[in-house]
Amino acid sequence: xxxxxxxxxxxxxxxxxxxxxxxxxxxxxxxxxxxxxxxxxxxxxxxxxxxxxxxxxxxxxxxxxxxxxxxxxxxxxxxxxxxxxxxxxxxxxxxxxxxxxxxxxxxxxxxxxxxxxxxxxxxxxxxxxxxxxxxxxxxxxxxxxxxxxxxxxxxxxxxxxxxxxxxxxxxxxxxxxxxxxxxxxxxxxxxxxxxxxxxxxxxxxxxxxxxxxxxxxxxxxxxxxxxxxxxxxxxxxxxxxxxxxxxxxxxxxxxxxxxxxxxxxxxxxxxxxxxxxxxxxxxxxxxxxxxxxxxxxxxxxxxxxxxxxxxxxxxxxxxxxxxxxxxxxxxxxxxxxxxxxxxxxxxxxxxxxxxxxxxxxxxxxxxxxxxxxxxxxxxxxxxxxxxxxxxxxxxxxxxxxxxxxxxxxxx
Amino acid sequence: xxxxxxxxxxxxxxxxxxxxxxxxxxxxxxxxxxxxxxxxxxxxxxxxxxxxxxxxxxxxxxxxxxxxxxxxxxxxxxxxxxxxxxxxxxxxxxxxxxxxxxxxxxxxxxxxxxxxxxxxxxxxxxxxxxxxxxxxxxxxxxxxxxxxxxxxxxxxxxxxxxxxxxxxxxxxxxxxxxxxxxxxxxxxxxxxxxxxxxxxxxxxxxxxxxxxxxxxxxxxxxxxxxxxxxxxxxxxxxxxxxxxxxxxxxxxxxx
Numbered sequence: 001x002x003x004x005x006x007x008x009x010x011x012x013x014x015x016x017x018x019x020x021x022x023x024x025x026x027x028x029x030x031x032x033x034x035x036x037x038x039x040x041x042x043x044x045x046x047x048x049x050x051x052x053x054x055x056x057x058x059x060x061x062x063x064x065x066x067x068x069x070x071x072x073x074x075x076x077x078x079x080x081x082x083x084x085x086x087x088x089x090x091x092x093x094x095x096x097x098x099x100x101x102x103x104x105x106x107x108x109x110x111x112x113x114x115x116x117x118x119x120x121x122x123x124x125x126x127x128x129x130x131x132x133x134x135x136x137x138x139x140x141x142x143x144x145x146x147x148x149x150x151x152x153x154x155x156x157x158x159x160x161x162x163x164x165x166x167x168x169x170x171x172x173x174x175x176x177x178x179x180x181x182x183x184x185x186x187x188x189x190x191x192x193x194x195x196x197x198x199x200x201x202x203x204x205x206x207x208x209x210x211x212x213x214x215x216x217x218x219x220x221x222x223x224x225x226x227x228x229x230x231x232x233x234x235x236x237x238x239x240x241x242x243x244x245x246x247x248x249x250x251x252x253x254x255x256x257x258x259x260x261x262x263x264x265x266x267x268x269x270x271x272x273x274x275x276x277x278x279x280x281x282x283x284x285x286x287x288x289x290x291x292x293x294x295x296x297x298x299x300x301x302x303x304x305x306x307x308x309x310x311x312x313x314x315x316x317x318x319x320x321x322x323x324x325x326x327x328x329x330x331x332x333x334x335x336x337x338x339x340x341x342x343x344x345x346x347x348x349x350x351x352x353x354x355x356x357x358x359x360x361x362x363x364x365x366x367x368x369x370x371x372x373x374x375x376x377x378x379x380x381x382x383x384x385x386x387x388x389x390x391x392x393x394x395x396x397x398x399x400x401x402x403x404x405x406x407x408x409x410x411x
Numbered sequence: 412x413x414x415x416x417x418x419x420x421x422x423x424x425x426x427x428x429x430x431x432x433x434x435x436x437x438x439x440x441x442x443x444x445x446x447x448x449x450x451x452x453x454x455x456x457x458x459x460x461x462x463x464x465x466x467x468x469x470x471x472x473x474x475x476x477x478x479x480x481x482x483x484x485x486x487x488x489x490x491x492x493x494x495x496x497x498x499x500x501x502x503x504x505x506x507x508x509x510x511x512x513x514x515x516x517x518x519x520x521x522x523x524x525x526x527x528x529x530x531x532x533x534x535x536x537x538x539x540x541x542x543x544x545x546x547x548x549x550x551x552x553x554x555x556x557x558x559x560x561x562x563x564x565x566x567x568x569x570x571x572x573x574x575x576x577x578x579x580x581x582x583x584x585x586x587x588x589x590x591x592x593x594x595x596x597x598x599x600x601x602x603x604x605x606x607x608x609x610x611x612x613x614x615x616x617x618x619x620x621x622x623x624x625x626x627x628x629x630x631x632x633x634x635x636x637x638x639x640x641x642x643x644x645x646x647x648x649x650x651x652x653x654x655x656x657x658x659x660x661x662x663x664x665x666x
Contacts, residue, residue: 002524002527005524012512012513016512316508317510317511319508320504320508320510320521321510321521321525322469322493322496323467323469323496323502323508324496324497324502324521324522324525324567325493325494325496325497325498325522325525325526325571326493326497326525327489327490327493327494327525328489328490328493330525403470404469404470405464405469405470408469408504408508
């Protein structure tokens with residue numbers, strides 16, 4: 001009851017100077033807004049990465065040519081991985097379950113008078129299993145298609161819609177061309193994939209999948225592949241490590257790399273990406289957190305400043321309250337509660353601002369998905385209130401130490 | 412005789428102003444009985460305000476003892492002083508000292524609030540009723556006339572049913588007619604048993620008490636009952652100051 005009345009009193013005195021109260025809390029509003037927006041972005045990213053990696057499966061390894069960036073130029077062997085390497089891994093590495101060679105590129109697809117760009121994936125019959133992404137109409141690329149370098153294609157859901165709309169796409173002839181291709185090639189649509197959205201930052205619905213051999217020979221004239229995706233027999237660390245070691249040993253022998261020489265390929269487990277990513281989000285969190293922290297400190301200074309002004313301005317009122325029997329602790333509490341209420345309300349405005357900001361960022365960039373959680377709101381409000389209490393302590397203490405006689409005399 | 416409500420013995424208050432010691436009160440002894448109405452008078456700088464601050468438990472003496480209602484106030488902690496002010500003392504100031512932008516009723520409720528009492532609203536309204544202002548309960552000080560403000564202040568002073576009421580120049584900021592109305596309220600309160608101490612330099616106001624204590628240079632120079640003789644004496648001696656009687660009594664209030 002007493003507390004409630006003190007709160008009412010505090011609200012009333014804030015209401016008397018609305019502009020001043022808003023200005024005083026500006027720092028807190030911005031600080032809390034920054035915290036909420038930052039957390040929304042981080043949480044959104046984490047959620048997306050987590051689901052992205054989950055959809056990829058956590059027992060995957062990626063084998064790629066060892067290409068590094070040196071003096072702003074890519075150096076290394078781009079064509080060190082061969083189709084046979086994939087076959088060899090599948091045959092002789094017992095820690096590896098499924099292996100799929102792949103080629104990625106971007107192409108232009110034409111059907112009659114309609115054009116669209118798509119990402120081309122040269123893959124094998126194992127794609128569906130490895131990516132848990134399945135064909136919806138028609139059929140997927142078969143082992144026979146891969147062996148015979150068949151000119152067949154499976155379309156992503158969005159590509160199908162763009163080229164065919166509601167009309168059937170199966171058995172249609174599409175033309176594929178693009179930078180680096182030997183020329184325009186005609187493919188027969190044999191299937192349409194189910195809609196899935198993003199899988200690890202690729203929109204699989206904008207993919208066109210062809211046999212990896214066809215992509216190599218007919219489309220690009222390549223004798224190498226861009227990557228090998230291998231699935232370990234289980235997602236356990238031991239199996240993944242074993243798979244990694246086996247692949248490395250095998251490829252070094254196949255590529256005739258002598259002891260002491262550097263690999264011309266690299267093997268990365270997906271778990272390592274996850275680790276790298278969580279490190280990245282941690283750093284981002286620290287950076288955003290310190291920005292938010294600094295603005296909260298500034299906000300705290302703003303509140304302290306305004307509370308000091310309020311104490312000076314209301315010296316006489318404090319004297320009167322003391323004359324009427326207010327304890328020093330009553331005066332202290334009054335100003336402390338006032339400071340925390342200002343700060344809490346600033347925090348509430350900040351939450352709205354941060355939430356709005358996160359949504360705007362999401363709309364504008366279309367890269368970040370944001371997620372404002374109850375936990376981040378509660379934390380932001382808690383921090384705002386804490387800032388209010390901490391920055392209110394000195395002014396409140398000052399008020400409570402006033403001499404009643406002096407305070408009553410104050411003009 | 413009953414135990415006096417207020418008993419001061421050799422009360423001294425010294426201030427340090429720069430390097431010089433100011434003797435605001437210099438060994439004041441005095442007693443006031445419950446139910447009295449007393450004026451404390453003197454020119455500005457005489458020490459009457461300091462005396463009122465000490466009597467009102469707003470300050471502690473440098474030396475000497477102050478007993479209020481059987482309790483030794485002069486050695487109380489800040490906390491005990493605050494409780495004493497809240498429970499036993501009511502203040503009325505020259506400048507009203509109401510809290511701005513706060514309704515009359517809420518102003519009156521302030522002492523109840525610090526007493527952590529329940530039924531605040533009703534008690535506040537009852538106090539306003541005693542000063543005849545229930546119809547202005549929801550008005551803020553800015554919407555009230557000077558006389559009304561002082562009546563709110565009086566309601567606030569009596570809301571906790573204090574033993575003693577201190578009024579510091581209560582009519583100083585009011586015209587004479589309103590001043591008379593305010594003085595009537597004090598008489599009314601006095602009749603109902605409240606001890607009233609008026610601190611004033613105005614002769615008219617001082618003479619409305621039954622006893623006048625005159626302070627000069629931090630000492631009591633005169634302390635006597637108000638009778639026709641004194642009234643006459645003061646009427647001829649000038650309006651704004653009391654005549655001096657010599658020799659001044661060293662300890663005028665022997666009880």
